[in-house]
Amino acid sequence: MFNHKDAPDGTFFNFHKEPPLVAYEFFKLGMWIFLATEVLFFGGLFAAYFIMKFKWPEIFSLGSAQLSIPLGATNTVILLASSFTMALGVDAAQRKDKGRLVTMLALTFLGACGFLVIKYIEWSGKISHGILPGSDVFFSVYYMTTGLHLIHVLIGMYYIGLMFFRALQGRYTDEGSSHAGVEVGGLYWHLVDIIWIFLFPLLYLLGAH
Amino acid sequence: MAHDHHDDHAGEMGHIQPFKVYLGTFLALVVLTVVTVAASRINWGNAFLNDVVAMVIATIKATLVITLFMHGKHEKLETWGFIWAPIILLATLLAALFVDYAGRQNDLYIEPAPISKLYVHQPESITKKAHGEGHGDDHGKSGDTHAPATDGHGAEGDDHGATDAGHGDSHGETDAGHGDSHDAEGDAKATDDQGDAAKKDDGDHGDH
Numbered sequence: 198m199f200n201h202k203d204a205p206d207g208t209f210f211n212f213h214k215e216p217p218l219v220a221y222e223f224f225k226l227g228m229w230i231f232l233a234t235e236v237l238f239f240g241g242l243f244a245a246y247f248i249m250k251f252k253w254p255e256i257f258s259l260g261s262a263q264l265s266i267p268l269g270a271t272n273t274v275i276l277l278a279s280s281f282t283m284a285l286g287v288d289a290a291q292r293k294d295k296g297r298l299v300t301m302l303a304l305t306f307l308g309a310c311g312f313l314v315i316k317y318i319e320w321s322g323k324i325s326h327g328i329l330p331g332s333d334v335f336f337s338v339y340y341m342t343t344g345l346h347l348i349h350v351l352i353g354m355y356y357i358g359l360m361f362f363r364a365l366q367g368r369y370t371d372e373g374s375s376h377a378g379v380e381v382g383g384l385y386w387h388l389v390d391i392i393w394i395f396l397f398p399l400l401y402l403l404g405a406h
Numbered sequence: 407m408a409h410d411h412h413d414d415h416a417g418e419m420g421h422i423q424p425f426k427v428y429l430g431t432f433l434a435l436v437v438l439t440v441v442t443v444a445a446s447r448i449n450w451g452n453a454f455l456n457d458v459v460a461m462v463i464a465t466i467k468a469t470l471v472i473t474l475f476m477h478g479k480h481e482k483l484e485t486w487g488f489i490w491a492p493i494i495l496l497a498t499l500l501a502a503l504f505v506d507y508a509g510r511q512n513d514l515y516i517e518p519a520p521i522s523k524l525y526v527h528q529p530e531s532i533t534k535k536a537h538g539e540g541h542g543d544d545h546g547k548s549g550d551t552h553a554p555a556t557d558g559h560g561a562e563g564d565d566h567g568a569t570d571a572g573h574g575d576s577h578g579e580t581d582a583g584h585g586d587s588h589d590a591e592g593d594a595k596a597t598d599d600q601g602d603a604a605k606k607d608d609g610d611h612g613d614h
Contacts, residue, residue: 221419222482229481229488236492243496244503251507254453266443273439281432284475288428291420380420387476391468397439398460402446403453 224377228384235349239392242342246399249334260335261403263328265319269401272315273393279308280390283357287383290369290376298370298379302361305386309354316347342396349389356382421480431474438467 250257286301320343323336330340360382363369369376442463450456472478472489481489 218419225481226485226488229485233488233492237495240492240496240499244500247500248503248507251504270439270443274436277432277435277439280435280471280475281428284428284431285425287420287477288423288425291422376419384476387471390475391471394467394471395461395464398442398446398464402443402460403457 221375221377221380224381225384228381232384232388235388235392239342239345242338242345243395243399246338246342249338250403253334256333257335257403260333260339261400263323264339264401266401268315268319269397272312273397275308275311275315276390276393279305279312280387282308283383283386287376287379290364290379293370293376295364295367295370298364299361302357302364306354306357306361309350309357312350313347313354316343339400342400346389346392346396349392353382353386353389356385421477423474423477427474431470434470435467438463438470 282301282304286298286305289295289297289301328336330337360369360379363378368374369379442460445459445463446456450459478486478489
């Protein structure tokens with residue numbers, strides 16, 4: 198059933214018998230379904246956030262005021278930029294432009310690294326001041342949501358790295374190959390970006406005044 | 407549109423957008439990030455309105471990413487079903503939670519007082535040691551006043567044991583170890599009960 202070696206785009210599944218276009222549509226639809234579950238996964242955390250904020254608004258104000266808006270905004274822009282380069286990477290794959298695809302994947306990976314560096318600065322600063330996940334309800338939510346988002350960033354970085362080396366081998370741009378892998382990785386990376394788009398105002402901006 | 411395109415050219419995958427679409431989307435997202443930061447500094451009257459403004463901007467940004475970066479604009483209807491499904495489910499969850507929660511504000515099971523005095527910047531208030539001490543002081547005082555007050559204290563304690571089943575155990579302890587009441591303070595759980603018991607004792611003594 199599964200034939201790893203002959204998989205058209207380097208992914209595990211091989212829809213042999215299906216024309217490449219059908220396989221491509223299957224990949225994308227499958228990723229969209231997975232992203233739907235991801236939204237609900239984070240949705241539970243958002244529900245917890247809103248309930249706790251409704252119940253203890255002053256704790257959220259105090260906690261939110263301790264976060265650095267410049268750092269958070271910079272991280273947002275970095276993630277948006279890496280989303281931008283990822284979209285350009287998918288575009289390059291669609292146009293079968295290997296050189297640009299490799300460049301864009303490398304830039305996207307760099308953006309993710311920048312995000313991690315700023316996240317490290319933020320977290321280490323908080324932890325060195327003795328602010329830990331159990332300090333109060335705001336920071337419980339803060340560490341939980343940003344931590345889970347961070348795990349998603351790490352998974353995305355792994356897949357971007359994988360795509361980078363596969364792109365170098367020409368597995369997405371060679372004649373007759375499919376770029377569905379890049380498309381799917383792009384969708385995942387954009388979702389990570391979307392989640393951060395919501396986390397940034399919720400954690401950094403609301404209640405700071 | 408994209409689908410028709412595919413049917414025409416079986417080998418071609420995905421809809422190709424011009425570069426300026428991506429660049430424009432990115433610039434719009436950055437501008438909206440600046441706008442959301444600026445909007446959070448404006449006082450919109452109440453905190454709830456601030457939340458609404460921030461969420462509306464975030465939703466616009468997410469829509470831009472989905473439609474243009476993720477090529478949602480050219481996706482099939484099936485895909486849009488899977489985009490809307492989690493949004494609708496999440497909206498239902500949040501709405502149901504809030505209708506339920508807002509309707510419970512006078513419920514006995516939800517304490518009306520903010521828990522901030524227990525929680526936020528006084529971590530010592532929730533540590534065991536501080537907890538024990540707080541109750542211990544009360545207890546010590548009550549013990550001091552009790553000891554000389556009555557000789558028939560033991561008998562009264564027995565009465566309590568008989569009438570108040572819930573506090574029976576702790577009462578037994580307080581009565582037995584009245585002189586060295588501080589021994590029992592190591593156990594924070596027990597002290598809680600003892601604190602209550604001691605207060606009760608106080609009240610009863612007032613009557614005597």
